[in-house]
Amino acid sequence: MISAIDLTHDAGQSGRAEPLHRRHDRAADQRLAELEAHAIFVIREVAAECERPVLLFSGGKDSVVMLHLARLAFEPGVIPFPVMHVDTGHNFPEVIEFRDALVAEFGVRLVVAGVQDAIDQGRVPDPGPTGSRNRLQTEPLLHEINRSSFDAAFGGARRDEDKARAKERVLSFRDAFGQWDPKNQRPELWRLYNARVRPGEHLRAFPLSDWTELDIWRYIAVNDVDLPAMYYSHRREVVERDGMLLATGPFTPPAAGELAFEETVRYRTVGDMTCTGAVRSPATDAWGVLAEIEQSRITERGATRADDRFSEAAMEDRKREGYF
Amino acid sequence: MELLRFATAGSVDDGKSTLIGRLLHDTKALFDDVIDAVAATTARRGGEGLDLALVTDGLRAEREQGITIDVAYRYFATPLRSFIIADTPGHVQYTRNMVTGASTSDVAVILVDARHGLREQSHRHAALSALLGIDHLVLAVNKMDLVDWSQARFHEITAEFAVLAAKLGVSMVMPIPLCALDGGNVVDPSPHTPWYQGPSLLEHLETLPVPERAHGHLRLPVQLVIKPVLGSGGGSGAGALAERRWYAGSLAGGTPAVGDEVVVLPSGTRSRIAAVEGHAPAVRIQLEDELDVSRGDLIASAHLRPTVEPHLVAQVAWMNDKPLRAGSHVLIKHATRTVKAVATVVHDKLDVTTLVADIDATELQLNEIGTVTFLTALPLPVDPYRVNRTMGSFIVIDEVTNATVGAGMVGAGSVSS
Numbered sequence: 001m002i003s004a005i006d007l008t009h010d011a012g013q014s015g016r017a018e019p020l021h022r023r024h025d026r027a028a029d030q031r032l033a034e035l036e037a038h039a040i041f042v043i044r045e046v047a048a049e050c051e052r053p054v055l056l057f058s059g060g061k062d063s064v065v066m067l068h069l070a071r072l073a074f075e076p077g078v079i080p081f082p083v084m085h086v087d088t089g090h091n092f093p094e095v096i097e098f099r100d101a102l103v104a105e106f107g108v109r110l111v112v113a114g115v116q117d118a119i120d121q122g123r124v125p126d127p128g129p130t131g132s133r134n135r136l137q138t139e140p141l142l143h144e145i146n147r148s149s150f151d152a153a154f155g156g157a158r159r160d161e162d163k164a165r166a167k168e169r170v171l172s173f174r175d176a177f178g179q180w181d182p183k184n185q186r187p188e189l190w191r192l193y194n195a196r197v198r199p200g201e202h203l204r205a206f207p208l209s210d211w212t213e214l215d216i217w218r219y220i221a222v223n224d225v226d227l228p229a230m231y232y233s234h235r236r237e238v239v240e241r242d243g244m245l246l247a248t249g250p251f252t253p254p255a256a257g258e259l260a261f262e263e264t265v266r267y268r269t270v271g272d273m274t275c276t277g278a279v280r281s282p283a284t285d286a287w288g289v290l291a292e293i294e295q296s297r298i299t300e301r302g303a304t305r306a307d308d309r310f311s312e313a314a315m316e317d318r319k320r321e322g323y324f
Numbered sequence: 325m326e327l328l329r330f331a332t333a334g335s336v337d338d339g340k341s342t343l344i345g346r347l348l349h350d351t352k353a354l355f356d357d358v359i360d361a362v363a364a365t366t367a368r369r370g371g372e373g374l375d376l377a378l379v380t381d382g383l384r385a386e387r388e389q390g391i392t393i394d395v396a397y398r399y400f401a402t403p404l405r406s407f408i409i410a411d412t413p414g415h416v417q418y419t420r421n422m423v424t425g426a427s428t429s430d431v432a433v434i435l436v437d438a439r440h441g442l443r444e445q446s447h448r449h450a451a452l453s454a455l456l457g458i459d460h461l462v463l464a465v466n467k468m469d470l471v472d473w474s475q476a477r478f479h480e481i482t483a484e485f486a487v488l489a490a491k492l493g494v495s496m497v498m499p500i501p502l503c504a505l506d507g508g509n510v511v512d513p514s515p516h517t518p519w520y521q522g523p524s525l526l527e528h529l530e531t532l533p534v535p536e537r538a539h540g541h542l543r544l545p546v547q548l549v550i551k552p553v554l555g556s557g558g559g560s561g562a563g564a565l566a567e568r569r570w571y572a573g574s575l576a577g578g579t580p581a582v583g584d585e586v587v588v589l590p591s592g593t594r595s596r597i598a599a600v601e602g603h604a605p606a607v608r609i610q611l612e613d614e615l616d617v618s619r620g621d622l623i624a625s626a627h628l629r630p631t632v633e634p635h636l637v638a639q640v641a642w643m644n645d646k647p648l649r650a651g652s653h654v655l656i657k658h659a660t661r662t663v664k665a666v667a668t669v670v671h672d673k674l675d676v677t678t679l680v681a682d683i684d685a686t687e688l689q690l691n692e693i694g695t696v697t698f699l700t701a702l703p704l705p706v707d708p709y710r711v712n713r714t715m716g717s718f719i720v721i722d723e724v725t726n727a728t729v730g731a732g733m734v735g736a737g738s739v740s741s
Contacts, residue, residue: 027326031406034327037606041574044547048619048660072602076570077550159397163380166396185394186728187420187643189427191574192657192719196726210408212399 032219036069039207041191042170043073043154046205047080049195050152053205054111054145057083059091059099060270061227062156062208065216067106068225069207070154082109084153086141088133088272089116090251095270098228113144133272142178145202152195152203160212170209176200214293221286230267233284238263244277328534331410331426331458333449334435339466343435343504344398344411345376347526350511353400354379376504380411394418395425404530414445419691420643422449423731426456427717430535433462433525438471438501441481444677447488451676454492455639455693455733457713460532461489463499464525469506473516491679498532500525542578542586542625543707543715545659546571549618550608568598568610571617575605576659576714577707578625585626588617589705594626620661622705630705630715636665636734638709639674640696642688644722644729648696649687654729656700658718664701665720671695696732709733 046053055070057063070079085099103110115133118124118140127133145153159166169188174180186194197203208216220227230236238245239258245265246252251273254260265278266289283289334340345362348354354362359374366375380396398409410425426432432453436446453461463485471477482499489497500509501517502525508514511526523531550570580586584597599610609623617623624630636656642648648667656665673685673694681695688694709716720730 027405031327033603037574037603040602040606041547044572044574045660048548073572073606074548074550075601075608076552078553160399163396166380166398167394182394185421187424187719187731189424189719189728189731190713190717191428192717194657194719194721194726194728196721198726210397210399 028218029222032215032222035208035211035215036072036219038191038210039066039069040073042193042205042207043070045193046152046154046171046195046203047073049193050197050203052148052150053081053152053154054148054150055079055081055083055108055154056141056156057085057099057103057110058270059085059095059102059228060156061216061220061231062158064102064225064227065219066154066156066208067102067108068223071106079106079108081154082111084111084113084141084144084150086113086137086144087115088137089114090133090272090274092228092230092247092270092273094230095228102226111144111148113140115140118143133274138178145178146200149199150202151197152205154205154207156208157204157206158211158213158216159209168206168209170206171195172204172206173197174202174204178202180204214290217286217290217293221290225286227286228270230270231289233264233266233282233288235262236265236278237261238265238278245279246275246277247273249273326404327406327408328431328529328532329408329410329429330431330433330462330529331412331422331429331453332433332435333412333422333426333453334414334445334464334466338414338435338437339377339504340411340414340435341377341380342375343464343466343502343510343525344409345374345379346504346507346510347409348379348398348400349374349376350507351400351402351526353398394421402526402530407529414449417691419448419452420641423452423456423641423643426453426458427731429456429458431460431462431529431532432458433464435464435466436481438465438467438474438477438481442484442488446485447679448676450485450488450492450494451674451679452641452693454494455641457709457733459494460496460535461494461498462525462528463497465499465501466504468501468508468514468516469503473501473514475517475519478520496532498522498528500528540578541628542580542584542623543576543630543712544571544573544578544580544607544609544623545576545661545714546617546619546621546623547573547660568614569617570601570608570610571623572602572606572608573623573660575607577712579604580607580609586611586623587626587629588615589622589624589629590632590703591616591621620659622659624705630707632703632705634700634703635668636698636700636704636706636718636732638696638698638718638732638734639693640688640720640733641693641731642690642729643731644727645690646722646729647687647689648720648730653723654698655721655723656698656704656718656732657721658704658706659714661702661704662721663704664723665698667696668699669697671697698732706734708735710735 115136119126124136124139157165169185171193173186237248237260239254239260248260266281267278283292362374362378365378396411400407410429412422412425434449465478465481478501501520502509509524550572580597580600582597587594593615595611595613597609598612602608650667650669652667654665655662670686672681672683673692674681707715716734718732719728722729
């Protein structure tokens with residue numbers, strides 16, 4: 001069982017003797033340059049071959065990096081597709097503010113697919129005011145892809161996140177029902193991406209497939225990429241639940257017997273408030289986070305996403321249904 | 325370059341999943357929660373400790389059947405290098421997935437069980453790796469503990485593989501005796517092999533020279549034409565140049581410089597490079613002259629051009645249930661261009677076990693490899709695959725289903741010669 005992670009105490013005691021990621025690290029920068037060039041290549045291929053791509057954008061770090069890469073891909077022109085946020089309605093308010101500011105700065109159109117709308121229209125069952133809405137994101141996502149006839153959706157998913165993702169292609173085909181067939185994926189040879197789909201079908205495109213969590217943070221640090229402030233150390237009222245620190249709020253009131261307390265924390269991912277946990281951390285910038293992750297011995301999803309901890313195949317099952 | 329991509333080939337029976345699990349575990353690439361989950365699953369199945377094979381098999385069907393179906397990508401780093409492993413399946417029916425993994429790899433680690441030696445599968449893995457242009461093979465002789473760490477047995481297998489590698493024209497082969505289960509010679513040296521003076525598998529992967537992929541002659545397949553937003557100031561030049569179109573793409577060879585003479589193919593129009601921006605290989609360039617250039621065109625060195633012609637003769641790995649025959653209509657995607665094409669001749673079919681070409685063959689079935697000529701609706705600018713992987717490769721797409729049904733390598737005939 002995983003216990004609450006205390007990075008302030010762990011740092012420096014576990015892991016390798018020599019940190020791999022330093023400010024001046026030519027090898028790491030070379031690797032990042034290669035990953036960046038490949039991501040730009042994929043974004044350009046999909047934009048050129050598909051009629052109506054869309055970029056899935058949550059305000060989370062991976063999607064922010066995606067938006068930056070999209071800008072680089074089309075400079076000095078404009079990003080030729082909109083961005084879509086699947087909004088659970090239980091997002092951290094500061095992430096929504098950040099999302100709106102960034103979209104305005106980049107001059108892209110934002111499409112919001114709301115879980116609340118899906119509940120209101122009876123397309124998905126209501127899990128109640130404090131229930132997790134993470135699994136409910138699939139329906140509004142597919143509904144909007146269908147309604148807007150999007151034929152490709154860019155996502156920031158990485159293969160190092162999960163066993164099922166480790167198997168997924170860079171361009172991942174979805175049938176007319178939005179389903180992934182992991183046993184029958186298109187062969188993907190060299191850098192020759194086959195982006196052809198028939199009406200009703202679509203692709204998920206993952207330009208960050210070969211990036212690791214460390215690569216993302218190094219990219220953010222080196223390029224001074226702005227993120228929502230909750231990614232860095234701050235004081236917040238939390239409760240400890242199932243070994244995770246959850247922020248208290250309207251959707252996550254302390255349960256009977258739970259004690260709310262203030263803690264110095266940061267988030268490693270930003271998702272639904274009901275299932276995204278914080279870690280204790282003093283890291284106030286991306287270099288600080290990078291140094292901490294270097295030392296940490298628990299994966300991003302394992303540490304802070306309750307939804308991935310139920311079964312070994314949890315992610316594969318959700319992906320088959322059309323989840324991102 | 326500090327990033328090495330390698331493919332692993334072999335079956336689960338050979339201990340491939342255990343070997344990868346061992347590499348990740350011993351380089352501390354596995355996180356605590358992953359190790360906890362593996363320990364829990366091991367215990368649930370009545371095992372003890374860590375069954376490292378459980379680290380890699382990700383799909384439900386794979387765990388149920390105990391086999392690898394599709395390529396899984398794994399990441400780890402040491403202070404010397406970072407690595408991407410393409411963990412590929414061994415079974416013949418998943419050959420297309422093995423080819424997927426090998427197509428982007430610099431090195432192939434071919435795993436054999438010391439008790440069984442080379443099997444048909446080992447021959448196929450070596451042949452496919454060689455065909456895909458991987459000229460550095462590691463022969464990992466696993467389960468050495470089960471043959472009492474016998475030096476004689478190791479040399480027997482090594483000698484047999486040397487003959488195969490010579491036939492395949494592979495110049496670099498590194499045989500390593502190891503035991504994935506106890507970790508001997510995987511990351512750390514094994515105490516059981518005083519007779520072996522070579523490096524452990526990881527040491528070898530950390531120090532072998534990474535093949536150079538940057539080729540001398542400029543090749544820029546145009547992905548997109550970008551029109552600058554007026555007033556954005558994105559161009560490097562002044563006046564008219566700032567409003568001129570940019571041709572964006574990923575360099576498949578060479579380094580573009582202002583003033584270089586180039587030719588646009590297939591039209592053959594010449595110009596000079598006026599501006600270059602971006603971080604190579606993802607660049608954008610402007611030309612001195614206003615030309616009609618669009619996606620799919622190739623901007624190449626005017627002095628050393630690729631061959632442009634409508635007949636493609638290539639080694640083709642076929643990946644579809646419906647066989648490829650003379651007269652089959654398909655789409656071919658080469659670099660950034662997709663064209664209609666028809667197979668005109670199926671010349672031969674390669675037996676990957678004996679490396680003998682069957683010249684009476686008239687079709688390629690699923691998972692078969694042979695030499696095929698296609699006639700393309702538009703002439704394609706190609707270089708031999710051995711010279712330039714990007715300019716010498718293409719995929720075959722089914723016009724109706726849009727599925728990727730084949731992989732082609734231009735002039736890569738050395739394996740069957």
